Amino acid sequence: MAHIGIIGAGISGLTLALLLREKGHTVRVLEVSDQPGGAIRTTRDRDGWMAEWGPNTIIESSGRIKRLVSMLDLEGRRRYPDISAKKRYIVRDGRMVAVPGSLRELIRTPLLSRSAKLSILREPFRQRYRPVPSSQQTAPPHHSHSDSGTSFHTNDESLAGFVRRRLGEEFLKWPIDALVGGIYAGDPERLSVKHAFPRLALLEEQHGSLILGQIKGGVRRPPESDEIPRNKAEIFSFDDGLQVLPEAISARLGDAVILNSRVAGIEMGRTEAPGSESIANSRWRITFTDPQEPPLTFDSVIYAGTSQGLKSIKMPGPLSETVTPVADILHPPVVSLTLGFHRRDIGHPLDGFGVLVPGIEGFPILGTLFTSTLFPNRAPDEDHVTLTTYLGGTRQPEIAEKSEEEQVKLVLESLRNLLGLRGEPLYRHRILWARAIPQYETGFARYLTLMDRAEHEHPGFYMAGNYRTGISVGDTINAAFDLAERIDQDLIGS
Ligand SMILES: Cc1cc2nc3c(=O)[nH]c(=O)nc-3n(C[C@H](O)[C@H](O)[C@H](O)COP(=O)(O)OP(=O)(O)OC[C@H]3O[C@@H](n4cnc5c(N)ncnc54)[C@H](O)[C@@H]3O)c2cc1C
Structure with a gap:
């Protein structure tokens, strides 16, 4: 001992x-x-509002996470989101578009152009990543990232380089940029695919293609692994928040x-x-x-x-x-701003997990979670809702430094455009993480x-x-x- x-x-x-x-x-x-x-910290307000300071959800990515919850006798307090919260939105041309969940939806979605969809179909035929031989490596003078997407730290390809190569520019600029803003508050040009999204790099390494790899059951795991594949892993929180x-x-x-x-x-x-x-x-x-x-x-x-x-x-x-x-x-600054509204003041049904905003769309926010759709007890009753919006990140660190009033104004403007918000917030909780998420x-x-x-x-x-x-x-x-x-x-x- x-x-x-x-x-x-x-x-x-x-x-x-x-x-x-x-x-x-x-x-x-x-x-x-x-x-x-x-x-992980939760503010529980006496009037029935609740706000998370940092994470809102945990992905149940292994049997060990389930074990931890059961060791603590917390199963009865764990909450999985309602099926209605599964839908995810991404902004395209200023409007919220549901992320396609099937091939049929992918064919019809306005999230990607026809040529971007054809580019996805060609993915299985694209070559694997070929490392640059060390004799051909050159160091850019001031920066560790080159336009090609392969950094000076050769054989450590950027996420942007990887996606551009396999799926095309449009897939990078909309779904991937939005996703990276939502997960890392980061920049795909700077993140390493191998370190930040190891499963993507492994899919290519093991199967030569992301699509074929997915069809064949995803990344191969050692037999003793208790990992739950990402497409099967549920997200959860607790009745009284993650804290x-x-x-x-x-x-x-x-x-x-x-x-x-x-x-x-x-x-x-x-x-x-x-x-x-x-x-x-x-x-x-x-x-x-x-x-x-x-x-x-x-x-x-x-x-x-x-x-x-x-x-x-x-x-x-x-x-x-x-x-x-x-x-x-690098840990860029991020602001998490939870606002509470009358449900009748929102023009959108809030039927999903939330909305992510790609940088190219020019909004001052990274995305908004429909927190009261996700889990119960986040708003006082059925007639009220909470929305948690993230600002800043590697994309717009200067926005995280603005005053709270300016940030609220920017968020309200975005929510008016995206969700048809009419009224003013009844509740507000803001926290600035000066160093939020490691890149x-x-x-x-x-x-x-x-x-x-x-x-x-x-x-x-x-x-x-x-x-x-x-x-x-x-x-x-x-x-x-x-x-x-x-x-x-x-x-x-x-
Ligand atoms: C805004 C935001 C949103 C997020 N959203 C999600 C999400 O939805 N889902 C998800 O899975 N993850 C999310 N994350 C990431 C996740 O919350 C963190 O990665 C995770 O909680 C980190 O846990 P940790 O124990 O490694 O570090 P920390 O939580 O940072 O804990 C480190 C602790 O060490 C203490 N400490 C530091 N120095 C000292 C010292 N000298 N002496 C004593 N104590 C010290 C600190 O006070 C702190 O309590 C989010 C993070 C942020 C900031």
């Missing part, structure tokens, strides 16, 4: 703590803020979660302290910014804080040199190498979080299961 210190009570740190405790270890989770959950999940984990962990506690330093090695056996026998020591908070000692330390936070934590020289550059991963850009492998190296060269030190193993809540939960297993094995071996 080992004593493990975990820095950060986001979903990564909390899930790790729960799983490691299940394996018989003792844990302490050290969190700077006054609430567990990190980016139910971190709250439940935190309640299970009890006083092992220490809030309002900012870690200032991580020290390594045997630190002798007169009269303290535990310090003399431990390898890792954590100090806090508050001098009143005594240092804690551990057999292992997991850094599950934000990547930016790595800059402000004092670490031994070689460890610091290795991990500090990870703080440079897995071309060249991202260098950060992964640094994190691997930090762990390899400093046994007992681990890193977890959305800047390493995937940006979604589901990714971070899956990664926590993997890491808890690895740490347990390392401890048995040591």
